[in-house]
Every structure is written in structure tokens, then in C-alpha cells.
Amino acid sequence: MTLKATFIGLTAAAAMAAPAFAEYPDRTIELTIPAGAGGGTDTSARKLALLLEEKLGTSIAILNVGGGGGSVGASQFMQAKPDGYALFATWNSPLTTVPQVQDVAYSLDSFTPIASTSETAYTLCVKADFPVTTGADFLAELEANPGKYTYGNDGIGGTMQLAAERIFQAKGIDAVAIPFGGAGETLQNFLGGHVDIYGGSISTVLPYVESGEAKCPIVTSAADVPALEGASGLEALGLADKETLLWRAILGPKDMDPAVVEMLANVIDEAVNDPSYVEFLATKGEVPNVVKGDALGARLQSEYDALAEVSKALGL
Numbered sequence: 002m003t004l005k006a007t008f009i010g011l012t013a014a015a016a017m018a019a020p021a022f023a024e025y026p027d028r029t030i031e032l033t034i035p036a037g038a039g040g041g042t043d044t045s046a047r048k049l050a051l052l053l054e055e056k057l058g059t060s061i062a063i064l065n066v067g068g069g070g071g072s073v074g075a076s077q078f079m080q081a082k083p084d085g086y087a088l089f090a091t092w093n094s095p096l097t098t099v100p101q102v103q104d105v106a107y108s109l110d111s112f113t114p115i116a117s118t119s120e121t122a123y124t125l126c127v128k129a130d131f132p133v134t135t136g137a138d139f140l141a142e143l144e145a146n147p148g149k150y151t152y153g154n155d156g157i158g159g160t161m162q163l164a165a166e167r168i169f170q171a172k173g174i175d176a177v178a179i180p181f182g183g184a185g186e187t188l189q190n191f192l193g194g195h196v197d198i199y200g201g202s203i204s205t206v207l208p209y210v211e212s213g214e215a216k217c218p219i220v221t222s223a224a225d226v227p228a229l230e231g232a233s234g235l236e237a238l239g240l241a242d243k244e245t246l247l248w249r250a251i252l253g254p255k256d257m258d259p260a261v262v263e264m265l266a267n268v269i270d271e272a273v274n275d276p277s278y279v280e281f282l283a284t285k286g287e288v289p290n291v292v293k294g295d296a297l298g299a300r301l302q303s304e305y306d307a308l309a310e311v312s313k314a315l316g317l
Contacts, residue, residue: 025085025261026059032088033081035074035095037067040183041202041285045249046090048281049118052272070159071095072105079111083254085261088115092249094160097305101163101312109305113253114297116266118273120248121287122222123164124229125152126191126199126206126215136233139218140172147175152198153187154178161187161200163311164221164245168235170314171243191215202247203228203286221245228286245308248290250297266293 032050036042043065050061066074075095081087089112096109125139133139143150154162162178169176176198181187184201191199192209199206199215207228209215217232223241225234235241251269253262270291272278279289292300 035071122220126217153196
């Protein structure tokens with residue numbers, strides 16, 4: 002084939018591809034959420050979807066597929082066509098934590114990272130009369146009493162347990178992990194006196210902190226969290242490298258068109274930073290955090306590797 006013929010062929014191909022991309026999206030997008038309706042990821046994704054509908058000029062249909070800590074929805078979604086009309090709204094656990102403790106049909110390479118949306122810390126909280134005031138006091142109390150205290154978490158090998166154990170292992174702390182079916186169930190058992198320490202998301206326990214029934218001496222982020230005044234971030238405790246966050250993201254199936262991925266990432270960025278969404282996140286103790294494309298893929302891999310080390314140390 003001559004150089005001229007090659008150029009003509011490439012030009013024709015580009016001319017055919019351009020209108021197809023220019024018309025995207027021209028039909029409904031299906032957004033899979035690997036959790037039941039009403040949870041943190043579901044409510045965040047639905048709020049974001051309303052803004053994305055306005056910006057993309059198309060409707061977004063929500064499909065909740067719960068089960069297996071998010072693995073059922075993730076396994077089902079990886080079979081979707083990479084045409085931009087199937088998106089996946091998830092939190093990090095199904096991708097970086099669940100594969101550490103159970104066999105799953107997917108890997109990080111099964112998805113196209115588009116953009117993260119928001120993040121928040123987990124927290125460890127105690128009753129108001131627990132004999133500590135600061136995060137340093139809290140860790141010292143646990144270190145001085147190996148095996149004495151129990152902490153509720155989101156299940157064996159769940160992100161909360163691994164987040165706590167990253168901190169505890171660094172300080173030589175032996176606390177007893179008690180698994181529950183999520184932050185709500187953990188909270189009920191904490192308030193009922195069945196565990197000494199609540200381990201879970203901030204939004205779930207925040208009303209009880211505000212009422213004075215509980216106090217949270219530590220969060221799992223490096224920085225302090227404004228919503229929990231008095232809680233120590235890990236940087237202040239010399240443990241910044243042990244940070245573990247709960248964060249959310251939008252992914253696509255493997256092998257999506259890079260041009261569509263870039264366009265969606267930019268639209269998601271606009272929606273996440275819309276004042277109404279920022280205000281919504283604040284009510285949940287979350288903040289916007291947009292990481293796009295390859296950088297998001299690197300974040301997923303880094304967290305997966307870090308949690309794999311903790312999981313191995315725990316024998317999970």
C-alpha cells in the first residue's frame with residue numbers, strides 16, 4: 002500500500018469515528034451499583050447521576066446488584082460492553098479488599114478506571130466514659146492492655162478491619178476484631194455494649210458523637226477530619242503511611258475508548274465539584290476527590306498491594 006493510500010485510509014477512518022464520538026451519548030447509560038439501595042455508595046451515586054444526566058444530556062438508569070461485599074455486582078459488570086453505555090459506581094472495597102479474602106472472577110485489569118469522586122476516613126470510636134481523650138491516649142491504652150478490647154468492623158477481611166490492623170500492627174497492639182454486616186450493625190452492637198470500640202464510617206456514628214454518646218479519638222486518614230473535632234489524624238500520630246480511606250469511583254468495562262473515558266472523567270469532575278454535590282458530601286463527612294484515568298488505576302493498585310500485606314500478616 003502506498004503512503005498516499007495509507008493516509009487516505011486513516012483519514013476515512015477518522016472521519017467515520019469522529020461523528021460516532023460526537024454523538025455520544027445518544028441513549029440511556031446504565032449505572033451499576035454493587036450494593037443494595039439506600040446505602041452510602043447508592044445514595045452518593047444516585048445524587049451524582051442526576052448531575053451527570055444534566056451535563057451529558059441523557060438519562061441514566063440505576064441497577065443495584067448487591068452481594069458478596071460488592072463482588073457479585075463487580076463480576077456481573079465486567080461482562081458489559083465497553084461502549085460507554087455501561088458504568089460502574091463503586092467504593093474501593095470490592096476492588097482492593099474483597100479479593101484478598103475470597104475468590105472473585107475479576108481483577109483490577111477487568112475494568113477501565115475513569116474517575117474517583119469522593120473520599121472519607123474510617124473512624125474508631127468509644128463511649129463517652131472511655132478513659133482516653135486523645136488519639137495518642139487511645140493507642141497507648143490499647144497497647145497497654147493486649148487482648149482486652151474488642152472492636153466492631155465490617156466483616157472478616159473487610160476494609161475497616163484491615164485499616165485498623167494497619168495501625169495496630171505498627172504500634173504492636175492486640176485488639177480483638179468482631180465482624181458484623183456493615184457499619185449500621187456495628188453501631189448497634191457498639192451502642193448495645195457488645196463491643197468496646199466502633200469501627201466504621203463517619204456518617205453512621207456522627208449523630209451519636211454530636212449527641213455526646215460517643216467520642217472518636219482517631220481517624221484512618223493522614224489528616225484530621227473537620228466533622229470529627231478532636232479526632233487525631235494519623236499524621237499527628239506518626240503513622241501517615243498507614244492511611245486507609247473509604248473512597249468512591251466510577252469505572253467502565255475493560256478496553257473502553259480512551260476518548261470516551263477522558264470525556265466522562267472531565268464531566269464527572271465537573272459534577273463532583275458542583276456546589277450542590279459538595280454540600281451533599283459534607284453532610285456525609287465526605288469531601289470531593291477526583292483522580293482520573295491512569296492515576297486512578299495506580300491508586301487502586303497501590304491500595305491493593307498495601308492491603309495484601311496486612312491480609313497476609315493476619316492469615317486471612
